[in-house]
Amino acid sequence: MGTKGKVIKCKAAIAWETDKPLCIEEIEVAPPKAHEVRIQVIATSICHTDANSIDPKFKEALFPVILGHECAGIVESVGPGVTNFKAGDKVIPFFAPQCKKCKFCLSPLTNLCGKLRNFETPNIDQELMEDKTSRFTCKGKSIYHFMGVSSFSQYTVVSEVNLAKIDDDANLERVCLIGCGFSSGYGAAINTAKVTPGSTCAVFGLGGVGLSAVIGCKIAGASRIIAIDINSEKFAKAKALGATDCLNPRDLDKPVQEVIIELTNGGVDFAIDCAGGSQTMRAALDSTVVAWGSCTVVGVKFGDKGLEVSPIELLLGRKINGTFFGGWKSVDSVPKLVNDYKNKKFDLDALVTHTLPFDKINEAFDLMHQGKSIRTVLTF
Template sequence: MIFLFVSPGVIISSDIVIKCKAAVLWGLKQPFSIEEVEVAPPKACEVRIKILATGICRTDEHAISGAMTTKFPVIVGHEATGVVESIGEGVTSVKPGDKVIPLFLPQCGKCSSCINPNGNLCVKADVTGKGVLSDGTTRFTCKGKPVYHFMNTSTFSEYTVVDESSVTKIDANAPPEKVCLIGCGFSTGYGAAMKTAKVTPGSTCAVFGLGGVGLSVIMGCKSAGASRIIGIDLNKSKFEKAKAVGATECISPKDYTKPISEVLSEMTDNSVGYTFEVVGRLETMIDALASCHLSYGTSVVVGAPPSSKMLTYDPMLLFTGRTWKGCVFGGWKSKDDVPKLVSDFLAKKFDLDQLITHVLHFKDINEGFELLSQGKSIRSVILM
């Protein structure tokens, strides 16, 4: 049995296929094509969602460029807010009409990662780009061809279908065009500082990469009470925004001839306690590791690494006492923590407006990716 939300207080059974608009990627390094797609009803333990707003994230661009393994044709997008349109049999955590955030990182509540209080990388996460739901099939069809899912979410569509483990209910008062960022970018950066690194009051932090996630790391460091936050980027046009969200100073490696780790050591009297790599480049990951204090520093890999690449580094960087950590989605347990983060936003504990530079209509999605590639946007939000 599937249930369809019609209007407040009215629920009828339905098994209809919805026809709607979606941005389809037909192949590698191609532009998005706005197409009419068919979205099948949710099966057991699945939820069909009407997307209200969705952010453009660098990870989506990785699917276009080939830096991330993806099957084509595909509907990407993974940072969104929506409303539950219908549910499949057995769904209990959400109901039609609920405002929700789709979760690219599921929380099944049963696997070892979900059960462990320190884990969050659920076994249901689509880390290999399989592009299908739990039963091995897709809910999207376009021009008679199956279209693959992306990271369990596929939010560049007016409607999408997700597993129940990949959606969580949020406060009905939350503005969708803002809290969609909690679905990925903001939570990933903020959590890297607050939850994964556990930045301590009075500490010194260095953030490599000042895009939307990097700025969110800075916001997390500031919330944690760091006294000095150094932003690092090749693009100096990002420095003003970084300082606005909490960076105490910003530097560009291009301005120095010596390694950035030595520059930071001299700047801080060798006191960098935490570093964050938010670029996704192997060389920068090693630079960030070398830049934290050799005996007590912690370096966190936040940027998604390129597929099929191996990292070579000097083990003395770790032997001397540094801690090297990685985090997915900031370390948050998605179904549990996303609603709390939305509540914190509504309580004005952080300001998402500082991250949103452009609000675009769905038909202008290619423009949003051009802004991203040109370094002219922090976060573009697409209104559906």
């Protein structure tokens, strides 16, 4: 008996309210509507954005919700009008759509897409499908979607513009990282900062995104990559991936940006902040060299006051960039990134520190909060 056109019952992790563990529940997943695809999620990983969304400081969150946005899976069925996907295809969903029709998609200057619908808060805009309804039900109650993906469910429904087909031989337990963390950090270095051969770089925050930025700096040919984190246990991994120096701000007798300036005779060419928060953004910008220093902001902390910048800093040549999904045009780029991984251009395996069954999702969050994991992959 096939499942196409039918409601599927499966398990999912639901956030019923803020600041509480997720609950494993049986849910109902409706069939996909026009230009939608229903996916069996094979592997999903944990990202800080998932945790931030249930933080009490994040006032915009809607509950109940199925979180998760970094995953890979297999197409179960497609809705009317879908021609690029078929049942059995291996796919990666992502929060950054690419419709290929709007003025943003048609421009080479950006990877944003009009399907985000709300450029002020793009990460929290996609709480429902485009018709303003949910495909998830639990205990008779409608459940919100998350970032256009909702991967903390055995089955999910996404828009076809939030999905890329990948090769049949792709390792889903590894390429799931391309759905967010790896692409965001790696692309921040390659696409947004545009790190140059022989340059000096500083990467703030050595989670999955930051270590991916280190990989990007290394591949771009940086001669010196300074990795910064308050958890020194991450330094061995950073050095294995290309970092030349590692600094823990808590071990220094002066601000970390001053140390970086001393180490580099005036500051780095490129700083990439993957931690978020006003303090690290300030340190990242201050660590760049006057005249041409570039600071790229990747990380975001909800509720933080943000970065205050003096016009003088900009007049003296420093630049500040922001990056969204690492600057990749998602539908076009994700299959190419999967091929690059298969061809061993970069190492995703090094970013996965734990693999757990999906039922242990709260344990995975604990590992992340305790700084004991880089990426934990959950399998069904």
